[in-house]
Amino acid sequence: MKKTRSPRKFNDIVDEVYSIYGMKGAQEEHHALKVWHNVVGETIARITKVEKFVKGILYVRVLNPSWRNELSFRKKNIVGRLNETIGKVMVKDIVFK
Template sequence: MKSKSPRRLDAIVNEVCRGLGMEDERTQYRVLKIWSEIAGDIIDDITVAERLTEGRLYIRVKNSAWRMELNFRKKELAEKMNKILGKEKIQDIIFR
């Protein structure tokens, strides 16, 4: 009997999602989950990650002053997100 090497759970989940044609949904889920990590505690308290559509990440912001501040940091935040994802999935972040 031939034994298989153990595999990482995330590799198995990615493989299953790919097989089911759900890669985009898996990526969107990951993006929404890691927003808190990318944003940090202060920004996470005043924002809600809503969805990822066609490379655009939509973030709801509590007030216009923070929305303006975050618009200045959107390139930095997108780069961090793409680095964690390991691919260029975020082309733009829309703060609303």
């Protein structure tokens, strides 16, 4: 009888899949999405949702206009910390919606 592996969550294997299929750019973009929570912290992560990352622009949905305004003031700092965490300049801008 053939031994099977136990199922794994997609998020746990996505980097492996990107490597197998030679999708380094997509892998880097996925990494940028994954580090959002660590970079902005628990409070901001709770009131935001990263929607997509396209051509260097990160699109983030914010739960209310007050926070959207606050995050707009912090945008430059957040972009810098994201790129520092990623290890290279990938995020050029953030659009808060």
